[in-house]
Amino acid sequence: MSFVDAIVAQVLLLETALYHTHARIEARTDGEALHDLRINLRRMRSLLRPLRRIGAVALLNEAAAEVGKLTTPVRDLEVLIDELERQGLTQQANARKAILQSSYGSIVESSTINQLFSRLDEWPSAFRDAERDGELRQIRKKIAKRLRKQVERLKAALTDPQYDRHQLRILVKRTRYATDAYPQLSPISAEAAASLKVVQTALGAWHDHYQWCLKARLEEDLQVLQHKWQVAATAALMSAEVELFQLAELLAKNQQA
Incomplete structure (x- = not known):
């Protein structure tokens, strides 16, 4: 497998993982879904970051960055709630759980995450075009x-x-x-x-x-x-x-x- 092929394969695997975590958030299956979404998003951004000056990568990288911004405060809230529960402050934790549930809904329905999935669908062919045009040389x-x-x-x-x-x-x-x-x-x-x-x-x-x-x-x-x-x-x-x-x-x- 060539170096470019390996990058494409990794992004496609991460795309599948992102769809899966998105479905978990939507169904509220577990408390780790958002965290896992962010992990996969981070891995994808780390792959793309050194390539971000390439036009085919820039749009996807920007969309991924926006999802990161959207989900950061929600993840921070999850971590805070966990801390409050560890400290035995159940009332304070419960008061924030309703906000958390509403935030999950906002993420699932957001145009930001839909934009990411749209860009992911378009990315492989655009990246291959960049390869054919010589943009991925060396x-x-x-x-x-x-x-x-x-x-x-x-x-x-x-x-x-x-x-x-x-x-x-x-x-x-x-x-x-x-x-x-x-x-x-x-x-x-x-x-x-x-x-x-x-x-x-x-x-x-x-x-x-x-x-x-x-x-x-x-x-x-x-x-x-x-x-x-x-x-x-x-x-x-x-x-x-x-x-x-x-x-x-x-x-x-x-x-x-």
């Missing part, structure tokens, strides 16, 4: 180069103690997902890749608690947890800083090797 080499640049951006950020941790979290996510999407082209070692995942989890825990603290300032029924969340956010960031240091060392060794 695409493997170009993707490898972009992955190296992505890792270099992360390495530079890790050496800057003043680099905003919110922006660093996003950079870590993009680097991890990009190298996961093209493992055969990844410029980092398996050990560094594992560290990248640990760092993402640590920064994610900090980010969640940070966002909940902001919500508690605006939503009175959450204020009972504000101090607890502040303490947890501080601890999570301290843990993340340790992991960031280890990641920086691994990436430096990776360059030397």
Whole structure:
């Protein structure tokens, strides 16, 4: 299978998975459907991101980005409800579940997600046209180069103690997902890749608690947890800083090797 064929095959598999998760959300079969939809969407965007300057990819990438924007606040609400239930705040959790159910309906019926599926249907033939027109020439080499640049951006950020941790979290996510999407082209070692995942989890825990603290300032029924969340956010960031240091060392060794 050629490199281009492999990309097409992966996108088609992800398209099938997206249709399946969409059906699960519509039928309300389980509480993980939206999360799974976003995982598959993220995998697709990671495949497309290095190719986004190609016209055949740009439209699909934009449609996928819009679905990401649409579903992010709903996923955040799911995570918050889970946290409230873990903390034993059933009343606060239940008050938000009705909003959550309504949000599921809005996602399923949205023109945004319908646009994504429409673009997915059109994409394979458009991508093949781009291949015939020579737009995908040396695409493997170009993707490898972009992955190296992505890792270099992360390495530079890790050496800057003043680099905003919110922006660093996003950079870590993009680097991890990009190298996961093209493992055969990844410029980092398996050990560094594992560290990248640990760092993402640590920064994610900090980010969640940070966002909940902001919500508690605006939503009175959450204020009972504000101090607890502040303490947890501080601890999570301290843990993340340790992991960031280890990641920086691994990436430096990776360059030397």
